[in-house]
Amino acid sequence: MGEEKIKVFLVEDNPSEFVLIKEMLTKLKDYSLEVEGAASLNESIEKLQNRKVDVVLLDLNLPDSKGEDTFLKLYQRFPQLPVVVLTGFDDEELAVKVVRQGAQDYLVKGRVDAYLTVKAISYAIERKRIEEALRKARDELELRVKERTAELVRVNEYLKQEVEERKRKEKELRITYIKLKEVQQQLIRSAKMEAVGALASGVAHEVKNPLAIILQGIEYLSKKIETDDENIKYTLKYMEEAVVRADTIVKGLLDFSRISKLNIGKYNINSLIENCLLLMKHQFDRHHIQVVKELGGNIPEVDIDKSKIEQVFINIFMNAVHAMPEGGKLTIRSYVKSLNKDTLPLQFEEKEKFNLDEEVVIVEIEDTGSGIPQELLNKVFDPFFTTKRTKGGTGLGLSIVRSIMDMHNGFIDIKNKSSGGVIVTLIFKKEGGKYGEEKDTHSR
Ligand SMILES: Nc1ncnc2c1ncn2[C@@H]1O[C@H](COP(=O)(O)OP(=O)(O)OP(=O)(O)O)[C@@H](O)[C@H]1O
Ligand SMILES: [Mg+2]
Incomplete structure (x- = not known):
C-alpha cells in the first residue's frame, strides 16, 4: 500500500464490535488505515457529506435501517463510494444480493481476520476506481457521440437548406429562361410583323393601281368582245377572279400596314x-x-x-x-x-x-x-x-x-x-x- 492512509468509514451500531474491528484494522503492521465511523444510517449519511473517505464498511442491520435497504439508501446518496458489506454468518444470501446491487464485496463478521479484511478493502477501492474510470470514459464517449450527432444534424440541416436554396435558384433560372424565350418569340414576331408591314405598304401601293387598270381592262374587253367562244368567256372570267383575289390581298396588306395608328x-x-x-x-x-x-x-x-x-x-x-x-x-x-x-x-x-x-x-x-x-x-x-x-x-x-x-x-x-x-x-x-x-x- 502507498504512504497515504486508507480512510475507512465503519458503520456499526454495536460499540464492542466497532472497537474490535477498528483495533483489528489500525494495528496492522504493514498497512496504514484510519478508521472512523457512525452507529446509524442517518448519522453515516450526515458525516459522509462532509468527509472524504476511501471505503465504507457497512453493517446492514442498524437501528434506523435493516437489510438491503441500508445499502441501497447509502448507495443512492454516495454512488461513487466503494462499500464492503458486513454481515452475520447466517445472512450470506442477503450479502450476495447486495453485492449484485452494487456493493463491492461482503465480509462475514467473526469469520475474517485483519489481512483478509484489508485485502477486501483494497480490492473494493481498486475495483471502484476502475468502475468509476470506466463510467467516466463511457460518459465522455456518450457526450462526444451526442456532440458529434448534434454536429451532424447541424451539417445535415445546412445541407438541406443548401439543396433548397439551389432548387429555388434553379426554379428562378428556369422561369427567367422561359420569360426570355417568350420575349425572344415576341421580338421575332414583332420584327416579322414590322418587316411584313413595311413591305406590304410598299408593294400594295405599287400593285394597287396596275391591278385597277387590269380589272377595268378586263371589264372593257368583256363588254366589247362579242363571242360565243366559251373558252374566251371563261378565260376573261378566270382573269377577273384572279385580279379580284390579288386586290383582296393588296387590301389586306394595306390594312395590315395601317394598324399602327389607333x-x-x-x-x-x-x-x-x-x-x-x-x-x-x-x-x-x-x-x-x-x-x-x-x-x-x-x-x-x-x-x-x-x-x-x-x-x-x-x-x-x-x-x-x-x-x-x-x-x-x-x-x-x-x-x-x-x-x-x-x-x-x-x-x-x-x-x-x-x-x-x-x-x-x-x-x-x-x-x-x-x-x-x-x-x-x-x-x-x-x-x-x-x-x-x-x-x-x-x-x-x-x-x-x-x-x-x-x-x-x-x-x-x-x-x-x-x-x-x-x-x-x-x-x-x-x-x-x-x-x-x-x-x-x-x-x-
Ligand atoms: N374558328 C376557326 N376554326 C378553325 N380554324 C380556324 C379558325 N380560325 C382560324 N383558323 C385557322 O387559322 C388559319 C389562319 O386564320 P386567318 O384568319 O389568319 O387567315 P384565313 O382565315 O385563312 O385568311 P383571311 O382571314 O386572311 O381571309 C385559317 O386558315 C384556319 O386554318
Ligand atoms: Mg380569317
Missing part, C-alpha cells in the same frame, strides 16, 4: 359586338349558323379604337363561318373578371401587361366548327398562314387581329374546345394603359 375612345363592347353581328347576319343566315349571345350586363366602357376592334370581331366571326360551312352554333360571351394567377392561362409576357387582381373585360367567341389541328395551333397568328388559300384566304386575318389586340395592350388566345370547335378569348383592359408605340414607319 383612334382611342370609350366604347361599350357589347354594342360593338351587336353591330358586328348585324353586319354578318347575312353570312350567318346563309350558312345556317345559330348565334347565341351571352353578353354580360354592367360591362364598363373600355378604351379602344372602335373600327379596329370591329375589324377584330369581323375577322374572328368570318373564321368561324368558314369553319362551319354546313351550319353550327356561334356563341359570344362577355363578362367582367378580376384576374388572378389561376384563372387565366396567361403567358409571362401577358402577365406583365396585366396586374394581379386587375378587372378586365373578357369576350369569348365559340364555334362548333372543324377546330384547328393541334400542330397548327401556334401557326395561326403567323402572317400569310392559311389553310384556305384555294378559297381566297390570305392568312392575314389573325395576324392583324393579334397586332390590333397587342396595340390595345390586350390579349388573344385560341384554343380547341374538348367538345369540338374553337374558342377565341379576348381580354381588354378597362383603361387602355399605354398603347403600343406608334410605328409610323409603315403607315401611310
